[in-house]
Each structure stands twice: as structure tokens, then as C-alpha cells.
Amino acid sequence: MKVSKTAWFEAAHRLKDHRGQCHYLHGHTWQVDIEVDCPESKDDMLIDFGVLSNIVKEYDHKLLLAVDDPLSQAFRDADGLKGIAQVVEFNGPPTAENIARDILSKVVQTVHRGVEDNLVVLTKVKVHETRNSCAECAEKSIINTNLGGENGTD
Ligand SMILES: [Zn+2]
Secondary structure, three states, X not given: OEEEEEEEEEEEEOOOOOOOHHHOOEEEEEEEEEEEEOOOOOOOOOOXXXXXXXXXXXXXXXXXXXXXXXXXXXHHHOHHHOOOXXXXXXXXXXXXXXXXXXHHHHHHHHHHHHOOOOOEEEEEEEXXXXXXXXXXXXXXXXXXXXXXXXXXXX
């Protein structure tokens, strides 16, 4: 069984070390395509579409910044700024690639909680930063709810 979900979120980001326009704070309507493929699954519901929507909503109307971005530091330190924007911090730059990885890890954790043991699941996440630019990543893992999953990156 293979299921997929497309969802959108609005968010600003900047790439502080980038030498180009993306250095400056700007926003996008991000499109996220999620695919969960578990061919041997006999579950009536491989994953709840609403759960996938909720993962994407975690980024909606947020400011996506690297944890070491001075702007992120400013939002952490100044109480007055907290009412202006909610920040989602990334260990690296908040590129489409890293947003895709972040969403992928959340989807994989969710799938592992929901389905039966010992099945192979291939999860893919594609993040579109613009209409013609996107990043895609995938992870093949084996469901093992007792161990929290044995994961291998594809
Ligand atoms: Zn951008």
C-alpha cells in the first residue's frame, strides 16, 4: 500500500551564509509532497492523512532559521520579539533540503508508531521552495516498534 499527501505552508526563512538573494529574509508558499510506501502492509489505514497535515502545519506562518543565526538568537533573547514571530530552528541552514529532512524524520517516526512490526517502509518527502525548485529525500526503514525502528537512509 502506498499513500501520499500534498500540503502547503507559508513561512519565511533566510540563509545567513549564502552569497545571494537568499541571504535576506524572505518568504515562500512551500509545497510538501509526502509519500509512504509499505507494500506488505495489510493495515486498513497505513497513516492518517490528518497526521501528515499536522506535521506540515508545524511550519506554517513561522520563521525558519539556523540555530546559529544571530536573528534566531535575537528572538530567543528578547521577550519583546516573541510576539512578532514564532521561530523554528534548524541545526543547519533552513534550505529546502534541510526542511525536507526535518519533515522526513517526523513522518518516519509517525509511521513507525502506527503500523505493524517487521515491514519495510519507504518514506519520501519532496519540498518545493518555488514552482520550479524542490528538494527530495527518502528513507527506507524496517518497522520495529519494540526498538523504535531500525533506520537506514536511502
Ligand atoms: Zn527562499
